[in-house]
Amino acid sequence: MGLITPNDFPNLQELYIAQLRYLLSAENQIVKGLPKMIEHAVDLQLKGAFQSHLQETEVHAARLEQLIGDFAMDADDKKDPILAAIVGSGENITKETTPGAVRDAGLIATAQKVEHYEIASYGSARDWAEQLGLAEHAMILEQTLEEEKHADRVLTEISSRTNPTASVAA
Numbered sequence: 001m002g003l004i005t006p007n008d009f010p011n012l013q014e015l016y017i018a019q020l021r022y023l024l025s026a027e028n029q030i031v032k033g034l035p036k037m038i039e040h041a042v043d044l045q046l047k048g049a050f051q052s053h054l055q056e057t058e059v060h061a062a063r064l065e066q067l068i069g070d071f072a073m074d075a076d077d078k079k080d081p082i083l084a085a086i087v088g089s090g091e092n093i094t095k096e097t098t099p100g101a102v103r104d105a106g107l108i109a110t111a112q113k114v115e116h117y118e119i120a121s122y123g124s125a126r127d128w129a130e131q132l133g134l135a136e137h138a139m140i141l142e143q144t145l146e147e148e149k150h151a152d153r154v155l156t157e158i159s160s161r162t163n164p165t166a167s168v169a170a
Helices: 014-042 044-069 081-096 102-133 137-167
Strands: none
Touching: 014 044, 014 081, 014 102, 044 102, 044 137, 081 102, 102 137
16 A cells, blocks of 8 residues: 555545555556566566566456445545555666566566565455455455466566576676
8 A cells, every 4th residue: 555644544444445546556557567568578478477467457457446436436546656666666677777687587576576565455455345344345356366476476487487597697
């Protein structure tokens, strides 16, 4: 979530709705950032993983819009400054490295930071949905959570192959 204080939300439902909006912001930022990562990645498997996750991310955003809409609210996002900083670090990697294994290693690290942030955020949102008696929301959030965990595992597999190459790059 973004930078908030405990007094920002009077009850769990409002905190939950804010979390959904932060997640929507995160997914929207990822949709904008992944094409650049695809463009800058060299490893074909990594490009494919990013492309696949871009399609998943678009679905994740649509799910969040649906969940927010269940509260009869506009599905506007709430700018997530934490994810913006992570995405910015990925942009720096592309500026500060040349194409190849080292850049790919940096892109993977950035993508995994995003995944871990999403895993934590979706896990909290799912738990709050359960506490609020929103079983359908909890199911949808669990599905997305599992997809984020899968994306992280795929990135780990790719990094186990590309990191050794990066370690010997000149």
